[in-house]
Amino acid sequence: MKVSLCKTIRPYEWKNLPKDLLAGLVIMAVSIPISMGYAQIAGLPAVYGLYGSVFPILLFALFSTSPQFIFGVDAAPAALVGSALVSLGIEGGSREALAAVPVLTFFVAVWLLVFYLCRAGKLVNYISAPVMGGFISGICTTIILMQVPKLFGGKAGVGELPELLEHIWESRTVFHLPSLLLGVGALVILLVSKKIIPKFPMAVLLMALGAIGTVVFQLEDLGIQTLAAVKPGLPAWSIPDFGSVPLKEAVTVSLSVAVVIMAETLLAENSFAQKNRYRINDNQEILAFAMGNLIASFTGCCPINGSVSRTAMGEQYQAKTQLTGIVAGLSMIVLLLCGTGFIGYLPIPVLTAIVISALLGATEFDLAVRLWKVSRTEYLIFAGAFFGVLMLGTINGVLIGIILSFSEMIIRTSKPSRGFLGIQPGHRHFRDLKESDQIHAIEGVLIYRFSSNLFFANIQVLQSDIEDNLREDTKAVILDASGIGSMDITAADRLKLLYESLKEKNIRFYITEHIAGLNEQMRQLGLGCLIQEGCVRRTTHIALKDMGITRPYPLEGGVDNEQRSASRKRADNRVxxxxxxxxxxxxxxxxxxxxxxxxxxxxxxxxxxxxxxxxxxxxxxxxxxxxxxxxxxxxxxxxxxxxxxxxxxxxxxxxxxxxxxxxxxxxxxxxxxxxxxxxxxxxxxxxxxxxxxxxxxxxxxxxxxxxxxxxxxxxx
Incomplete structure (x- = not known):
């Protein structure tokens, strides 16, 4: 399997450099509160969130084929690892947790490598746009609800909608009005600036003003929380202690985390790719996930995931290539070495407003509105994926959306476009009888077009349509199979029964207009007898000729079907x-x-x-x-x-x-x-x-x- 490194960077267009640099710096700054918070959810000290925003993001940028997606410590894997530690009886932040989490991260990387070797990336082809839209909107809404308590002085929540709403309700006891005013004010400024001056780096300005405000106006004295101070220095490298977690638990827990990372990130990447009209290599993306998590395990970090919030922030500031991720990673190194003192001055409500603003821009509720107008079925699929993620978690939401998509596909193919055909006087081509009152059926012949592959769920529709329209004067039934590319054994058996039933009534049966490959399928499925008996013909005209019916074909009701010369212009009697x-x-x-x-x-x-x-x-x-x-x-x-x-x-x-x-x-x-x-x-x-x-x-x-x-x- 060919791997292309630095695909989005070479050859680089230097006109994009200012945008990539700015977006990278913004993403680094936004990553500080997000990464530190999720590291704590995963059972690690907050600083490990910053460590996860250095080498994993750099390695992902080298392997990724997405020009804009950003890797980093994120909600779903952190929550899964945190809950796994609880089930293993390991206290978050303890020495045991510091040993166990890298082991889980290592096995996540191993599973992702297995998915890459199995080419599991093609599975995303079976996930529809409504599923993607509902999934992304569900993830964004979940993270927004996680962040809401931080706007008024509380702590971030975890879990699904019931737990998040309960946490928000319980956080009312720590309600802090100055924090709320600062956070909501920052959010309003960000949302308004997106409309008025979308290219201006308002998030960076607000962070700078927040830090200055902390120093000048002593915001901490007002009860407004700031980020915890971080010791300077880069992460230490070490091989995970594989004896810290039982192998069975490590393999099973890491599998669920790996599936979530693959599904969530691939879905999100494809959603951004479709919206911005570029293509990604799904399988190489899985390799990029594996490499990012592998290096994270050697620096003691929790599993790393694609970040919708940081990607949305990069999109807002017009990031064009993975140089954005490289800039974010390198600037995080500079921060860890030289600027960790700055972190302690950043007001949490302002940073929370920045994250919520980015997530609001990434939701796809406009797609839901569009689906409501054009397809209620696809709207329900969107809603199913959205509420599935919101109520049952990431992986269950994806599974619900996929199940709904496949169900909708089966329902749709079970009732395909179909109709009976005839000819307009003076014309040669067969058309749907419902198209015009000037199109007439050929006398004694039922020509039926079925526009779908034949399988167990729709063969009954074909059989019923034909049998319900037979008349005493019907001499032949011709199945126009131009829309049939394949059939299963159930459909083949029912076709044979239909043929035998018609034969008993002295009605001839033909299959016409299909691709040659269908004949091979029919022979394998036991319908070779139809081919041998001349019931399978290349065109409908040949089938009619086989019956002794030649042009101009006799039409029902005695309608004149004068043969027209090729030079004579034809017309319909309608617009x-x-x-x-x-x-x-x-x-x-x-x-x-x-x-x-x-x-x-x-x-x-x-x-x-x-x-x-x-x-x-x-x-x-x-x-x-x-x-x-x-x-x-x-x-x-x-x-x-x-x-x-x-x-x-x-x-x-x-x-x-x-x-x-x-x-x-x-x-x-x-x-x-x-x-x-x-x-x-x-x-x-x-x-x-x-x-x-x-x-x-x-x-x-x-x-x-x-x-x-x-x-x-x-x-x-």
């Missing part, structure tokens, strides 16, 4: 393009298009553009509909263009007359239908614009009189 493109909204779309053209007329004064516009090559009946809509706006067009009303009306009417003459000449069988339709359009115009209708009738009479006089002169 083809707009009905096809816009369906039930066709009339509204014509009106919208004309409104756009009238707006264009205001700018250009080009009346000619109104007669054609964007949809210039339209069928004749489309043009007639278009002109009818234009007549409704005649007064408005006159006012804008300054043209004479009668002149414009005459032009429109002459254009419509040309369309009518062309239809009468090329498609005499449609002329009567055209006249009926013209009458309906006139009634519509009379109802909406009676004054225009009167003018049109007068002009139409005038044009008709002129034509009559011209014909009489030609006769004489």
């Amino acid at each position: 083809q393009e707009f009905v096809w493109a816009f369906g039930s909204q066709a009339e509204e779309e014509i009106e919208r298009q004309i409104r756009c053209q009238i707006e264009q007329l205001k700018k250009t004064g080009d009346v000619e553009y109104l007669l054609h516009g964007r949809w210039s090559h339209m069928e004749d009946l489309d043009q007639d509909e278009w002109l009818e809509h234009l007549e409704e706006h005649l007064k408005e067009i006159v006012n804008i263009s300054g043209k004479d009303e009668k002149t414009l009306a005459i032009r429109l009417e002459k254009h419509r007359q040309e369309v009518h003459d062309r239809i009468a000449r090329e498609h005499p069988e449609l002329a009567e239908r055209f006249r009926e339709r013209r009458h309906l359009l006139d009634e519509h115009l009379k109802e909406k614009r009676p004054e225009v209708y009167e003018l049109v009738i007068q002009l139409r009479k005038k044009i008709s009189d002129e034509q009559r006089e011209k014909e009489e002169q030609q006769l004489h």
Whole structure:
């Protein structure tokens, strides 16, 4: 498996350097409170959170194929490790915890290497956008709820929604108004600045002002908490003490943590990748996770995860490459060596506001709103993943979302698009009978198109559709299998039963239009007899010919199906393009298009553009509909263009007359239908614009009189 190092950095575009540098410094600063807090949740001293933001983030930046994702100590793995220590009877922050946590981190790295070798990254392909959106929003909301108590002087919470809400309620006993005012004020400033000056590093400014405020105004005397002071120096390197944790517990606990890291980080990375239109190598990302955790185990850190909050912060400040992560890691080294005194001056409410602001920007509730409008099923999948993460934790939320996605896929494929086909007089291609009343079934033949792979969940639909539509005069059933790429054994057995049932009724059965590979599947599944008996044909036309039915095909109801020459233009008796493109909204779309053209007329004064516009090559009946809509706006067009009303009306009417003459000449069988339709359009115009209708009738009479006089002169 090929591994590409520093993929997002080489070749580097130097124009991105200021953005990457700034984002890296911001991420380093934001990592201080986040990392220290989560290290304590994992049962380690707070400083180990800073250690986890040095070498793991640097190694991840070298291996990662994501240009923006950031690695670091994060909520889910820290909480899992912390709870594991409790189950093992190890007290957080103790010497035993300092020995046990690196062992768990080491085995997490081993599991991630196994996932990499097994190419487990491809599993993310089976996770849909609603699952990703719900997952990310759930993670962000969980971390926000964890941070809320810190806004008013409390400590960060852990667990799922019930525990977090309970913790927030209990934290009311330590409620501190100055902390709340400072934290909420900082949050409001951050949210407003995102809208007004999104590129300004407001987070950095607020941290600097917070530190200055601590020194100048003695914020600690007001009861506002600051971060704990940290001793200077880099982490010590050592091999984990594998005897500190029983092997069985180490392997099982680390497996669950590794699964969470892989699922959570891959999902989040792909979500950011889709949003920002780039691609990542899922499998190499797992290797990057493994390398980051391996080096973390040798520096005594807890398991490291991809950080949504820090990535969102980098996105806010337009980070472009993994140089951002390298800058964050190197600047953390400088801080640990030279600037740990600065950490003790940072007000916790301000830092909490920075984290919450970044997380709010990473949520995808706008996707939920969009899904509610277009697909309630996918909205429920989003909600399932969101509440799953919120109520049951990261991994359970992902599993719920995946289960919902697969359930929705099975439901959708069990009721695929399907329909019965026929032919329009004079045409060669088979089309859905519901598409137009001019499409007629071939006499005695049932042509059925099924647009999905056949399997146990949808074969009953196919069988019922065909059997329910058989009639006494049905001579053959043709299955258009152009949308069928595969079938399972259940579908094959049911198809064979259907074939035998039809054969007993002296009804021939054909399968047509499918890919050649389906024939091999049918032979393997026991349907070779259908191929041998000539029931499997390449096209529907060949199947009909095999029955002795040739063009022009006899249509039901005795409809004339005259064979037309290739040079003769074909037409429908309805508004083809707009009905096809816009369906039930066709009339509204014509009106919208004309409104756009009238707006264009205001700018250009080009009346000619109104007669054609964007949809210039339209069928004749489309043009007639278009002109009818234009007549409704005649007064408005006159006012804008300054043209004479009668002149414009005459032009429109002459254009419509040309369309009518062309239809009468090329498609005499449609002329009567055209006249009926013209009458309906006139009634519509009379109802909406009676004054225009009167003018049109007068002009139409005038044009008709002129034509009559011209014909009489030609006769004489």
